[in-house]
Amino acid sequence: MPTSISSGVFDPLDPRHFRNALAQFATGVTVVTTLAEPGKFIGLTATSFNSVSLAPPLVLWSLANTARSLPVFQSCSHYVINVLGADQAFLADRFARRIENRFEGVEFDLSATGLPILKGAAAWFECRNRSQYPEGDHVILVGEVEHCAVDPQPALVFHGGKFVATNIE
Structure with a gap:
């Protein structure tokens, strides 16, 4: 017999309720990095990362229309998506x-195109900025993966509004 869900009924006019419902879906945690101008790196935490295609190798992530870094990510030729390990919540927060x-005191190497790859990341994807799609209050960015690497380890996830370390290897 079904149970009542009256307290969980979606109200499209209540953004907090919608956000709370979305928070029940655990996502991986990434830091996306690129070059803002010569000698100046930028990066941000993003939990909206997903695979799109194996052939060609495509991934996507999204960025709010209000993000100060949006113009840089829309116009850059490449970016790196760093998948954080379970012990890197401090980087997600930073x-x-x-x-x-944000890079002060943060250890990183440089990718083939000279972009930051965070040390200790569980995986990273260096992407050519392939296409962008404005949708709602965000822009969806699709990257074509040119290089990637993996360091199998427990992952950092975002669930219920907080960072949680997984114990899955």
Whole structure:
């Protein structure tokens, strides 16, 4: 016999309720990095990462229309999507904050195109900025993967409004 869901009925006029419902879907945590101008890297935390296609190798992520870095990510030729490991919640937090230099004190290597690859990431994808689709209050960015690497380890996930370390290897 079905149980009542009266407290969980969706109200399209209540963004908080919609957000709470979305928070029940666990997502991986990434930091997307690129070059804003010569010598200045930018990066941000994104949980909206997903695969699109194996042939060609495509991935997607989305960025709010209000993000200060949106113009940079829309116009850059490449970016790197760093999938964070379970012990990297501090990086997710750092790159989600509004601070002047998010890279200060952060260890990274450079990709083939000279972009930051965060040390200790579980995986990374260097992408050519292939296409963009404005939808609602975000822009969906599709990247064509040119290089990637994996370091199998437990992943960091976002669930219920907080970062959670997985114990899956």
